[in-house]
Amino acid sequence: MVNKKLYNIVLSLGILSFLIILSLFVFDYYKTYYLENTNFKEESVFVYIESGSGLKSFKNQIGPLVKDSTTFFNAAYKTKYLLNIKAGKYKIKKGFNNKEIINSLRFNNIPVRVTFNNLERIENLASRVSKFIEADSLSLMNSFFDPYFLTENNLNSESIFSIFLPNTYEFYWNTAANEFRDKMLSQYNSYWTESKKEKARLLNLSPIEVSVLASIVQRETPKVDERPTISGVYYNRLKKNMKLQADPTVVYTIKQKKGFDTKIRRVLYKDLKIKSPYNTYLNRGLPPGPIYMPDFSSIEAVLNLENHNFLFFVADVKRPGYHIFAKTNREHNRNKRQYTNWLRKNNIRR
Template sequence: MYIKKILWAIALIGLVAAGYFAYYVYSAMMTPNTAFNNEEAYIYIKSTDTYKDVRSQLEPLLKDIDKFDALANQKKYVNNIKAGKFAIKKGMSNNDIINSIRSKNIPVKVSFNNQNSLEKLAGRIAKQIEADSTSLVNAMKDQAFYDKNSFKAETALGMYLPNSYEFFWNTSAEKFRDKMLSEYNRYWNKTRVEKAKRIGLSKDEVITLASIVYEESKEPKEQPRIAGVYLNRLKIGMPLQADPTLKFAAYQLPKYKNTVIKRVLNVHKDIKSPYNTYKNTGLPPGLVAMPDLSAIDAVLNYEKHKYLYFAADPKHVGFHKFAKTLSQHNANARAYQKYLSSKGIYK
C-alpha cells in the first residue's frame, strides 16, 4: 500500500510537471507576445547578422524576450538566420514571429530619378536596400559588365531608367545592377528599337539626346518639339548648341565645382570638351543627366516641324519660344537675356 501511494504521488507530480511544461510551451509558442501599439512593426536583417543582432531588434518589440529565445532555440532559428525585411504584426505569438522572419521576406519599392552620376545613384539606392554605396558603384562600373553588355563609362548611367521597382531589401549590388539591365532590355522592346533605327540613332544616342532634352525642359508636352529641333539640326549637320552640354562640360572643371550655372555665357562656349556642342557637331559622348522616361519617349516620338531654334519664354517660365529663322531666334533670345538681367542673374 505504501509503495502504491509513492507511485501515485510520483505520477501526480509528473502530471503537474507535464501540465506546467505544456502550459509553458503553449505560452511560449501560441500566446501573443508583441509590445507595440501599431498594427505592425518591421525589422531589417542583414546578410551578416547573427541571432544576437536579430534579438537586439526584437527585444523592444516583445513582452517576453526570454520565451522567444527558448522557442527560437527549440526551432533552431538561432542558427538559421534569414536576411531581409520582415513584418511583425500586433498580437503575433512567438511561433508566428519566427515563421514570419524565417520565410516571409517582404519586397520593398526602390525608386530614383534625377541622379546625374553613378555615384549619386548608388547613394540613393543604398538608402533603400542593404547593399552599400561602395559595392553598388563597384558593380555599376565593372568593366567586364560594360564589355559584355556594350556599355562604356559615358553611357552606363543610361541603363538605369528612372522609375519605381520592386526588390528584396537584402538584394546585393550585383543583383540590383543585373535586374536594372533586365528592365532596360524590357524597355527597349522591338517597337522602340525600330523607332530609334528610323531616326538613325542607337539606344545610347537616343538616351544621350533625351538627357539634353530633359535638361532643357521638364514639361513632357514640350519635350517632343525640343527633340524635333535637335534632330533637325543633326540632319543638316548643324551643331546642337545645347546649353546643358556646356554646363556639363563646365562642371567637370575644378573652377565650377560646387557651383550652379544659371546663365550660360560666352566664356562657357570656349571650354575645350567633347561635350561642348557649340564647338563640336553631332551628339556628345554620353549623357549629361539622367532623363525621365518622358524625354526618352519624346525623342523616339519627336514632333516633326521646321524649327531650328528655341529660347526660354520669359512670360511662361518653364516653356520656350520656337523659331525657324536665326533673326527670329535672336529676338527671342534677347528677350530672355533681358529677363535674366532684370532678375539680377548674370552668371
C-alpha cells in the same frame, strides 16, 4: 488490505507526479511557443537583418524586442531557425508569441518600394537607392562600373547611366548591388521593344543615344508638349552635322568644373569654351552619356520627334518654359533680343 491501501497511495502519488510533470511540460511548451513575448509599445516594429548576420548580431537585434529572450532563443533553436538566419526586412507585431515572431522572420521578408527620378548623375542614383536597400552607395557604384558587366553589355562608364529608367520598383531590402543593377538592366531591355528599337534605327540612333538626346531635351524644357519640337531641332542639327550648341550641356560642364551643387541661372559666353566632351558648343554630335536621367516622356519625345525645318530656338519670355523657334540664324538672332533684354532687365548675370 494494508498492501492494497499502500498500493493505492503509491499509484495516486505516481499519477499526481505524472500530472505535475505533464503540467510543467505543457506550461513550458506554452511559454516557449505561445505566450505573448514582445517588449515594445508601438503596434509593430520593423527588423532589418543584414546579410551574413551571425548569432551574436541577431541576438543584439532581437533581444531588446522580446520580454523573455531565453524562451525566444530556446524556441528559435528548437525550430532550427538559428541554423538559417535569413536576411531581410521583417515586421513584428505587438503581442506576437515566439512562434509568430519566428514564422515572421522565416517566411515574411517584406518588399520595399524603390523610387528614383530627376537625378543628374549616377552617383546621385547610388546614394538614393542605398537609402532603400541593404547595398551601400559604394558597393552600388562598384557594381555599376564593373568592367566585365560594362563590356558584356556594350556600355561604358558614361553611357551606363542610360539603363536606369526612372520609376518605382519593388525589391527586397537585402537586395545586393549586383542584383539591383541586373534587374535595372532587365527593365531597360524590356522597355526597349522591337518597335521602339525600329523607331530609333529610323533616326539612325541607338537606344543609348536616344536616352542621351532625351536627357538634353528634358533639361531644355519642363514642358512635355514642347519636347517633340525641341527633339526635332536637335535631330535636324545632327543630320546637318551641326554642333548641337545645347546650353544644358554647358551647364553640365560648369558643374563638372565647379561642383554639382553650383546654381546656374545663366550661361555666359566664356562658359562655351570650357573643354569637356559634354560641351556641345565645342564638340559635334552627342555627349558621351546622359546629362540627366530622362523620364519616359522625354524618351518618347525623341522617338516620336516632330518633323519640321527648325534649327534654332530661344526662351520665350512671354510664355515661361516655352521657346520661340527659327529656321535661320538671322531669324533666331531677332528672336534672341527679347530674351537678352529680359535678362538685362532682371539683372540676371549668372
